[in-house]
Amino acid sequence: MPRNKTNEGPIVIRRAAPADAEALRRLEASYSNSPWSKTAFVNDLENPRGASFVALDASGGPCAFIIGVVILDELHVHNLGTMATLRKRGIATRLLESSITQALNEGAVQAFLEVRSKNFAAIRLYEKSGFVSQLIRKKYYADDEDDALVMTKTIAPDVRKRSSTEALFSTRK
């Protein structure tokens, strides 16, 4: 059996709920200079087509999360983070896989996300998970004027299915 990199400590992954919002806000504030507000978390966690998950460490507290929402037939990954002391153990990869599986069940065929061009750890994570950079939004982030990379991944096994975005692009050709 392949070695599960999270075996060092029992990490449990479950669906995230609106009641997790405050704990996730505090978790993000522990490593980010521009964390989401509680309201921002609540808004996505209340979305009936949410694909958000939380990872719980051995003590039962949240140590990582992914916030995803299915819009039409697309999964939009809005936020993802792992507690600084538990990084590089495969937790974010597992969360991404959980969100994608949930989105597939919701009928999504493609995943989208934006990431800071200087966030090499996250870009590497997404590339390793099969995401490909599609375009750059110049100076997208107001705080430091970093560019945003828009990355996508086809998640539906049936490649004949087309996402709404692709269909829109194709009619413009």
Ligand SMILES: CC(C)(COP(=O)(O)OP(=O)(O)OC[C@H]1O[C@@H](n2cnc3c(N)ncnc32)[C@H](O)[C@@H]1OP(=O)(O)O)[C@@H](O)C(=O)NCCC(=O)NCCS
């Ligand atoms: C990016 C982040 C979510 C990764 O979480 P994680 O749980 O450590 O990720 P994983 O352990 O699943 O890493 C999977 C792969 O990503 C890449 N990766 C992760 N962290 C990396 C780092 N610091 N440097 C280089 N590559 C890295 C590696 O390829 C890794 O695979 P490997 O361990 O076999 O080499 C985490 O560093 C984080 O929370 N950063 C701050 C918030 C953030 O930037 N979120 C992304 C917003 S778009």
